[in-house]
Amino acid sequence: xxxxxxxxxxxxxxxxxxxxxxxxxxxxxxxxxxxxxxxxxxxxxxxxxxxxxxxxxxxxxxxxxxxxxxxxxxxxxxxxxxxxxxxxxxxxxxxxxxxxxxxxxxxxxxxxxxxxxxxxxxxxxxxxxxxxxxxxxxxxxxxxxxxxxxxxxxxxxxxxxxxxxxxxxxxxxxxxxxxxxxxxxxxxxxxxxxxxxxxxxxxxxxxxxxxxxxxxxxxxxxxxxxxxxxxxxxxxxxxxxxxxxxxxxxxxxxxxxxxxxxxxxxxxxxxxxxxxxxxxxxxxxxxxxxxxxxxxxxxxxxxxxxxxxxxxxxx
Amino acid sequence: xxxxxxxxxxxxxxxxxxxxxxxxxxxxxxxxxxxxxxxxxxxxxxxxxxxxxxxxxxxxxxxxxxxxxxxxxxxxxxxxxxxxxxxxxxxxxxxxxxxxxxxxxxxxxxxxxxxxxxxxxxxxxxxxxxxxxxxxxxxxxxxxxxxxxxxxxxxxxxx
Numbered sequence: 190x191x192x193x194x195x196x197x198x199x200x201x202x203x204x205x206x207x208x209x210x211x212x213x214x215x216x217x218x219x220x221x222x223x224x225x226x227x228x229x230x231x232x233x234x235x236x237x238x239x240x241x242x243x244x245x246x247x248x249x250x251x252x253x254x255x256x257x258x259x260x261x262x263x264x265x266x267x268x269x270x271x272x273x274x275x276x277x278x279x280x281x282x283x284x285x286x287x288x289x290x291x292x293x294x295x296x297x298x299x300x301x302x303x304x305x306x307x308x309x310x311x312x313x314x315x316x317x318x319x320x321x322x323x324x325x326x327x328x329x330x331x332x333x334x335x336x337x338x339x340x341x342x343x344x345x346x347x348x349x350x351x352x353x354x355x356x357x358x359x360x361x362x363x364x365x366x367x368x369x370x371x372x373x374x375x376x377x378x379x380x381x382x383x384x385x386x387x388x389x390x391x392x393x394x395x396x397x398x399x400x401x402x403x404x405x406x407x408x409x410x411x412x413x414x415x416x417x418x419x420x421x422x423x424x425x426x427x428x429x430x431x432x433x434x435x436x437x438x439x440x441x442x443x444x445x446x447x448x449x450x451x452x453x454x455x456x457x458x459x460x461x462x463x464x465x466x467x468x469x470x471x472x473x474x475x476x477x478x479x480x481x482x483x484x485x486x487x488x489x490x491x492x493x494x495x496x497x498x499x500x501x502x503x504x
Numbered sequence: 505x506x507x508x509x510x511x512x513x514x515x516x517x518x519x520x521x522x523x524x525x526x527x528x529x530x531x532x533x534x535x536x537x538x539x540x541x542x543x544x545x546x547x548x549x550x551x552x553x554x555x556x557x558x559x560x561x562x563x564x565x566x567x568x569x570x571x572x573x574x575x576x577x578x579x580x581x582x583x584x585x586x587x588x589x590x591x592x593x594x595x596x597x598x599x600x601x602x603x604x605x606x607x608x609x610x611x612x613x614x615x616x617x618x619x620x621x622x623x624x625x626x627x628x629x630x631x632x633x634x635x636x637x638x639x640x641x642x643x644x645x646x647x648x649x650x651x652x653x654x655x656x657x658x659x660x661x662x663x
Binding site for chain 1: 619621623624625626628629630631647648649650651652653
């Protein structure tokens with residue numbers, strides 16, 4: 190298992206033992222505290238071309254927590270991107286300043302391209318600068334999936350044999366696609382709860398079929414609430430609809446509140462990649478099963494573990 | 505030794521003239537010749553003979569292209585394969601077939617076809633598209649960068 194300078198572009202690039210290594214490293218950091226000497230003298234570049242709250246701040250917290258300096262931009266205003274600079278030229282430039290790059294970018298596949306750029310630099314005798322995707326367009330958000338899995342592991346004590354319900358926008362939500370791919374490495378049962386127009390795409394279900402992972406599609410959240418170990422809510426994304434009438438038909442279709450939580454097992458945890466709109470009522474926040482804010486908090490140990498591994502501070 | 509083939513030789517009742525030097529692209533599915541000629545950029549400055557719905561003992565009907573003084577490159581053969589995987593490409597010199605090639609869809613298609621995802625980095629910045637063949641029959645490709653899957657009949661080729 191060689192993490193040194195590994196690019197983090199897709200969850201599919203990670204094996205089960207690699208994910209387990211990240212989780213055990215994160216767990217150890219949480220138990221023993223963050224060691225500032227790990228990345229002392231190293232620098233991480235945070236290039237956020239698109240808005241982000243949790244991903245950027247948790248990466249910044251994680252990097253600084255283990256001793257790295259960070260440089261960043263959030264939004265392209267004030268950068269040469271506004272003058273038409275290509276992603277290639279920005280990456281080529283920033284790679285001179287930092288030891289790792291975390292990037293969120295609006296175009297699908299931009300993370301893989303950035304990783305290729307820093308690999309090509311090594312052919313010119315430069316050091317490899319690993320690229321860690323913080324989301325590329327509607328494609329993938331691998332570190333979100335890692336922290337989701339870590340949250341499941343922490344709350345259920347295992348990743349195998351669980352009942353996972355994913356609810357909401359399963360068609361466009363990149364987090365549910367990546368989580369489904371990742372769960373195929375563990376023997377879970379998945380329920381996809383969505384109206385027909387937002388159901389999980391065929392390319393995901395055919396992948397699960399290929400891995401013999403049991404799943405079902407349903408449209409009522411009540412069908413899964415009593416049996417699920419994890420309910421993973423997602424926001425129905427208004428920006429994905431070209432027709433507002435279509436959006437109005439499905440918005441507010443699923444809402445979990447305190448009353449609905451009474452149907453769930455006491456050990457069930459309610460997760461959400463956030464931000465939420467109205468799919469989880471505020472009155473659910475204080476229920477012991479509501480886990481979404483702690484889930485967001487788990488971004489710090491997972492991202493610290495990942496940085497320490499790819500930057501060679503932990504073997 | 506020169507091989508002779510009825511693809512290019514003149515014969516009785518011939519409806520497509522032979523060429524002296526160039527390429528014969530044969531066994532194209534009916535209706536594909538014009539598309540291939542356009543994709544290969546043959547329509548502007550080459551002498552091109554296009555035969556459509558010709559009789560074929562193998563396929564019933566076929567299209568055929570003859571282009572004078574142009575010899576297809578490997579990259580052009582890959583483009584042909586993406587549209588017509590069963591096509592044959594015959595290089596003609598002095599009215600005879602000097603080389604006969606079966607076209608083949610490569611495992612990786614680079615700089616030939618476009619990713620069908622409009623938001624892919626390859627369609628938004630100057631990044632050459634790279635697609636990997638998941639299956640060749642039927643043709644199914646996946647973008648190296650964004651993971652978008654595209655079926656053969658939905659594929660857009662670089663002009």
